[in-house]
Amino acid sequence: MIEQLSLFDTYPHGSPEEIIVPDGHLQLYRSIFSDAQVSSYYNQLKKEIRWQQDSITLFGKSQPLPRLTAWYGDPERSYTYSGIAMEPTPWTPLLQTIKAKAETLAKVTFNSVLLNFYRTGEDGVSWHADDEPELKKGHPIASVSFGATRRFLLKHKTDSTIDKVELMLTSGSVLLMLDTTQEYWLHQIPKTKKFVNPRINLTFRFIK
Ligand SMILES: O=C(O)CCC(=O)C(=O)O
Structure with a gap:
């Protein structure tokens, strides 16, 4: 008997939306997880992750970051951004499952x-690139979202004539930032005064 391959079998994740920009390349998979997974992963992450409230010093004044953060990973893969040094917490089984998908x-x-x-909508992250020296240059970054849909904006670091890019990151989506994207582009999640439900985002990285 000949087994017929459906499109779903051939491309189990569907084809991503390709976002090709000058000096950058992204791929967006809109719904990688089932509805049941999305809601159970969100609830579990909210409950079991060791969320912390970090602060940064701006103009000599300490200010809480407008979001909670956590850093998980292999032993000794510490990470410093905006002057905040983070030691990795060991992987949980759920994080390993999501990592395998990414x-x-x-x-x-x-x-x-x-x-x-x-x-809330008052939480966000301002313009930055994931280009700290400890990150392996050019290695993909996979950004996985659960919860509310938020706007994700990108702008070229040096050429203001290049159009900004706006993507809506929905629950269960996976955005891959590839090639030279971190070298040439900044990204942000802008704050909004509109009511939005909470959202959890995970960016998988490779520390050298
Ligand atoms: O929440 C997001 O989608 C972006 C997170 C982000 O920019 C980062 O972790 O560097």
């Missing part, structure tokens, strides 16, 4: 993840 899509391995918990 690795299948990105076709690389990851050894760490930064988690962000946006409690």
Whole structure:
């Protein structure tokens, strides 16, 4: 008997939306997880992750970050951003499951993840690139979202004539930031005064 392959069998994740910009390349998978997974993963992450409230010093004044964060990963993969040094908490089984999915899509391995918990629309992250020296240059970054849909904006670091890019990151989506994207582009999750439900985002990374 000949087994017929459906499109779903051939492309179990569907084809991603390709976002090709000057000096950058992203792929967006809109719904990678089932509805049941999305809601159970969100609840579990909210409950079991060791969320912390970090502060940064701006103009000599300490200010809480507008989100909660956590850093998980392989032993000794510590990470410093905006002057905040983070030691990795060991992987949980759920984080390993999500990591495996991200690795299948990105076709690389990851050894760490930064988690962000946006409690309301007043939480966000301002313009930055994931280009700290300890991150392996050019290695894909996989950004997985659960919870509220939020706007994700990208702008070129040096050429203001290049149009900004706006993506809506929905629950269960996986965005891959590839090639030279971190070298040439900044990204942000802007704050909004509109009511939005909480959202959890995980960015899987590779620390050298
Ligand atoms: O929440 C997001 O989608 C973005 C998170 C982010 O920019 C980061 O972790 O560097």
